[in-house]
Amino acid sequence: MRRRSLLASGVALLGSGLAGCLGQSGDDTATESPTRSETPTTSDTEPVTDADVSLSASVERLQPGAVVLGVDSISTVGDGSQYLYYRVDVTDGDPPDRLDFGFRYGGDIYSPGIDTGGQLWRESRTDDRYTAERGEGWLVFELPATRAARHAALTVGSTEWPVGESVRERLGAPAPSLSLDWNVDAEQTPGETPMSFAVTNDGDRDTRFVAALNAENIDAAYAPIEAFSRRIPGGETVSWEFVHENGVAPGSNAVSDGEVDGRYTLDWTGGRREQAVRFVAEPSSE
Known part of the structure; x- marks a missing residue:
């Protein structure tokens, strides 16, 4: 879990909804304007610090487990957790480091990645995980499985983009059997x-x-x-x-x-x- 700040501005969230596992696309489109943890003194198109970046981000999928690679086999993890995947593309400015992203769920901010000694199988088989060098790719957030929260949002420092109500409801509901x-x-x-x-x-x-x-x-x-x-x-x-x-x-x-x-x-x-x-x-x- 991480609590760190990288102030950013000029960021647009172009949500395509949680395709597939969260119902119909369109119901879950996160198009709300960015919010800040402090009262802004400038418009969203002007930098408030030395960080100035624009990006598009969409929820890719939510799943009740993840596959990790061990020494000679693969296994699933996820007891007590759920995994939210985002697709991020920096369209202008200096791309943030991967760990400068976060997902606010209730009163906590979760860093991208999973809490395990193994490597994600998807990471080992593809080269499209988000990096600052590429400026695009996927992020995954390991979240509590049964915790309901009134507030859920992608963050870069103090800038937030809340998810839609239906995504928030899915995050707070137990996974179907x-x-x-x-x-x-x-x-x-x-x-x-x-x-x-x-x-x-x-x-x-x-x-x-x-x-x-x-x-x-x-x-x-x-x-x-x-x-x-x-x-x-x-x-x-x-x-x-x-x-x-x-x-x-x-x-x-x-x-x-x-x-x-x-x-x-x-x-x-x-x-x-x-x-x-x-x-x-x-x-x-x-």
């Missing part, structure tokens, strides 16, 4: 491992399915395979297929030896699942 149907056949052939997902949102509000898929003793002792962040509309079921290139050669000694060769593990915000597999030349007809 999800049920998961994950199918991986116990017998697999060399080359590809298909699996299916069906996630049902048991609530009436949209949320996201966040999960981390790993393989053990498949093509390596331990290996991260894929991270998932899927929008699940309220009251609906979303289904999809995923195929893992398992790297097992047809002539491998492990094929058709009758022994369990490895397993897949799925770590999601609702718990942990695993499926042991053995490799065969051809799947049984049963």
